[in-house]
Amino acid sequence: MAEAATRGGHPPWRTRGEQAGRLSRRLLIPVLGIVLVVAVLVPVIARGGPRVPQPVAFNHRKHTQDLGLACDFCHRYVRTGAHSGLPDASTCSLCHSSPQGTSAEAARVTELLAAGDSLHFNKLFRMPDHVFYTHRRHVAIADLACATCHGDIDQTERPPPRALVTIDMAFCVSCHKAEGATLDCNACHR
Amino acid sequence: MTRWGMVIDLARCTGCAACEVACKSENNIPTVSPDQAEMGRATSWMRVMAEPKGAFPDTTLEFYPRPCMHCDNPPCIKVCPVRATYIDPEGIVGQIYPRCIGCRYCANACPYTVKYFNWYGPEWPESERQYRNPDVSVRAKGVIEKCTFCHHRLQKAREDARAQGRQLREEDYQPACAEICPTDAIVFGDLDNPTHRVAELKEDPRVMRLMEDLGTQPKVYYLRQRT
Ligand code: SF4
Ligand code: SF4
Numbered sequence: 001m002a003e004a005a006t007r008g009g010h011p012p013w014r015t016r017g018e019q020a021g022r023l024s025r026r027l028l029i030p031v032l033g034i035v036l037v038v039a040v041l042v043p044v045i046a047r048g049g050p051r052v053p054q055p056v057a058f059n060h061r062k063h064t065q066d067l068g069l070a071c072d073f074c075h076r077y078v079r080t081g082a083h084s085g086l087p088d089a090s091t092c093s094l095c096h097s098s099p100q101g102t103s104a105e106a107a108r109v110t111e112l113l114a115a116g117d118s119l120h121f122n123k124l125f126r127m128p129d130h131v132f133y134t135h136r137r138h139v140a141i142a143d144l145a146c147a148t149c150h151g152d153i154d155q156t157e158r159p160p161p162r163a164l165v166t167i168d169m170a171f172c173v174s175c176h177k178a179e180g181a182t183l184d185c186n187a188c189h190r
Numbered sequence: 191m192t193r194w195g196m197v198i199d200l201a202r203c204t205g206c207a208a209c210e211v212a213c214k215s216e217n218n219i220p221t222v223s224p225d226q227a228e229m230g231r232a233t234s235w236m237r238v239m240a241e242p243k244g245a246f247p248d249t250t251l252e253f254y255p256r257p258c259m260h261c262d263n264p265p266c267i268k269v270c271p272v273r274a275t276y277i278d279p280e281g282i283v284g285q286i287y288p289r290c291i292g293c294r295y296c297a298n299a300c301p302y303t304v305k306y307f308n309w310y311g312p313e314w315p316e317s318e319r320q321y322r323n324p325d326v327s328v329r330a331k332g333v334i335e336k337c338t339f340c341h342h343r344l345q346k347a348r349e350d351a352r353a354q355g356r357q358l359r360e361e362d363y364q365p366a367c368a369e370i371c372p373t374d375a376i377v378f379g380d381l382d383n384p385t386h387r388v389a390e391l392k393e394d395p396r397v398m399r400l401m402e403d404l405g406t407q408p409k410v411y412y413l414r415q416r417t
Contacts, residue, residue, distance in 0.1 A: 130287055130327035132345045141352050185276065186284040190327055190342040 051161040052122050056112065057105050064154040071146050071154070078146075082134040086121040089113055124163040132190045142181070193262075193281040194339055195381040195409035196368070197391040198255055201416050202375035205253035207238045209367035209376060213257075216340060216366035218322045218329075220312040233306040235337040236367050252415060255376065257367065258283060258304045258337035259400065259408030266296035266305065275334070281381075281409055282339050290333040297334055301401055302408075305336045339378075340365035360386050381409060 063069045072078045074087035089112075096109045112119060127133050138144045146154070149171075151164035165171075176183055213219070213236040222232050239254045260283045267275050267283065274290035277283050297305035311331040314322070322328065325342045329335050347362040360379050368378040379386030388411075391397075396413040 128288070128327075129324075132325075132342065134349060136353060137349050141349070184278050185286050185289075186278045186282055186338075186341050187345065189284070189286050189288075190325065190338075190345065 049162060052124050052159075054121055054159040055117070055119050056109050057158050058121070059103075059105070059158065060154050060156045062101075062157070078135045079140040080136055082136070084135045084139075086123065087119075088121070089117060089119045092119055124160070125167065130189055132188050142179070148175070191280075191382055193381045193409065194344075194363075195260065195281070195379070195388055195392070195411065196257065196339075196365075197377045197388045197394075197397075197411045197413065199375045199377070199391075199413040200252060200254065201396075201413065202373040203238075203253045203255060204373060204375075205238055205240060205251065206372065208370045208372060209236050209255050210234060210238055212236075212366040212370035213337070215321065216323055216326065217338070218312070218326050220314055222310075226309075231309055233308075233335065235304070235306075235335070254400075254412065255367065256302065256304065256400075257339075257365075257410060259302055259406065259410045260337075260339060262407035262409060263405060265299045265301065265404075265406060269295040269299045271295070282341050282344075283336075284341065285334060285336055285338060287327060287329050287333045287335070292332040292334065294334065300336075301404055301406065305334050307334055308332060 063074075064071065072084075074091055075084040076087075076091075078084040092109060093113050096106065097113055099110050100106050109119075138149075139146070149165060149167060153160070153164055156164075172188070173183065175181070182188075214221075214234070217235060219233050219235060226232065236255060236257045239256050241252045241254060243250050243252050260277075260281060262277075262281060264275075264277055264283050267273075267277055270276070271293065272289055272291055274286045275283065275296050276286075292307070294305075294307055297303075297307055308329050308331050312328050325346065343365065344363045348358055351358045351362060360383075364378050368376040377387050377391055379388040381388050381392060383389055391413065392411045394413050396416070397411050398414055399408045399411055402408070
C-alpha cells in the first residue's frame with residue numbers, strides 16, 4: 001500500500017510543503033542538466049563551433065614573420081586552386097627532417113617526422129557545399145590579401161582553436177558590394 | 191548581352207536517354223525506389239519524353255528531351271515568395287536551395303512540370319556515394335530543384351577564362367546533356383552571339399518551342415522532325 005502510494009506521486013496526506021520539496025527535488029536533475037548543456041553549447045555556438053585540434057602547435061608568426069616564408073610556401077594552391085591546401089609531412093620535412101631552432105615543439109616535429117607521422121593539419125573553415133568559392137578567384141584574380149578573410153593568422157604563435165574571422169554570407173556580400181563584384185545569386189550559389 | 195539557350199534537333203534524337211543519365215550523374219540526382227517512382231517522386235531534371243505519332247500500323251515515337259526551358263518570362267519566379275528562384279542577367283533561371291522554403295508554388299506554376307520537390311533527404315547506395323560531383327551541392331529534404339543548365343560549369347569556365355586572361359568560348363561552357371549527346375541533337379550556347387551555333391539553329395524553318403502560346407518565351411528551342 002505504502003509502496004503504491006509513493007509510486008502514484010501525490011498521496012493526499014502529504015502537506016503542501018512536503019509536496020513542494022518533492023517537486024523541487026524532482027526538477028533538480030533536469031534543471032541542472034539544462035544549465036550544463038547551455039553552459040557548454042552557448043560558448044561553442046557563439047564562437048563558431050568546437051575547437052579544431054592540430055597535430056603540432058604550429059607557430060605562424062615564427063614562419064611568416066621571423067623566417068619570412070610566403071603563405072603559399074605551405075598553402076601551395078592558394079593562387080591556382082579552390083582550396084588553398086594545407087601542408088603535410090612532406091612540406092614540413094623540407095626543413096624539419098633535421099633539428100631546427102631551440103623550441104621543444106620544433107624538436108617534436110622532427111621526432112614525429114622521423115617516426116613517419118603524416119602531420120595531418122585540420123581545416124578551420126568549412127565551406128557549405130552550396131557555395132562556389134575558389135581561392136584562385138579571390139587571391140589570384142581579385143588580388144585580395146589573405147588577412148581580408150583570415151584576419152591576423154600570420155601573427156599567431158599557437159594554432160587558434162577556431163577561425164579568427166567568422167565568414168557568413170553577409171561578410172561576403174558586404175565586400176562584394178564595396179568592391180563592385182558580382183551580386184548575382186548564381187555567381188556563387190550552386 | 192549573353193542569353194544562354196539550347197536547340198534540340200528532334201530529327202537527330204534517337205531517344206537513347208544518355209542526356210538523362212549524364213544529367214543525373216553530373217547533378218547528384220539520387221535514384222528513388224520503384225514505389226516512390228510510382229508515386230511520381232522520381233527526379234529527372236532532363237527527361238526524354240516519348241510521344242506516339244501516326245495511326246497503326248504506321249506509328250512511330252517522337253522523342254522530346256525536356257530540360258527546364260529557362261523561360262525569358264518565367265511563371266515560376268513570379269510566385270516565389272522568397273526569391274529562391276529567379277532569372278539571372280544571362281537568362282539562366284536559378285534555384286537557390288538554402289533560400290527555398292519548400293512551398294512548391296513554383297512547381298505548380300511551371301507549365302512544363304520541370305520542378306521537383308525533395309520529399310525525402312537524398313539517399314545513395316554506398317557504392318555510388320563516392321561518385322557524387324563535388325561541384326554540385328546535394329539538396330536537402332524540403333527544397334525544390336530543377337535543371338540549372340549546369341551553371342556550375344559556367345562558374346568554373348568563366349573563372350578559367352579570366353585566369354587565362356581571355357574571353358569565354360562556346361566550347362568552354364556546355365551542359366552535361368549537350369556534351370554527352372551522341373548524335374549532337376542538343377546544341378547549347380549564347381542565343382545572342384552570332385558566332386554560336388544556337389544563334390543560327392534557332393532561325394531554322396523547323397523551329398518551335400513548347401507551349402509558346404503561354405508567353406513564357408522558353409530559351410529551349412526544338413527543331414521538328416523532317417517529314
Ligand atoms: S518551392 Fe522554393 S523556389 Fe519554389 S516558390 Fe516556394 S520558396 Fe520559391
Ligand atoms: S520551364 Fe518552368 S521552371 Fe523553367 S523557367 Fe520556365 S516556368 Fe520556370
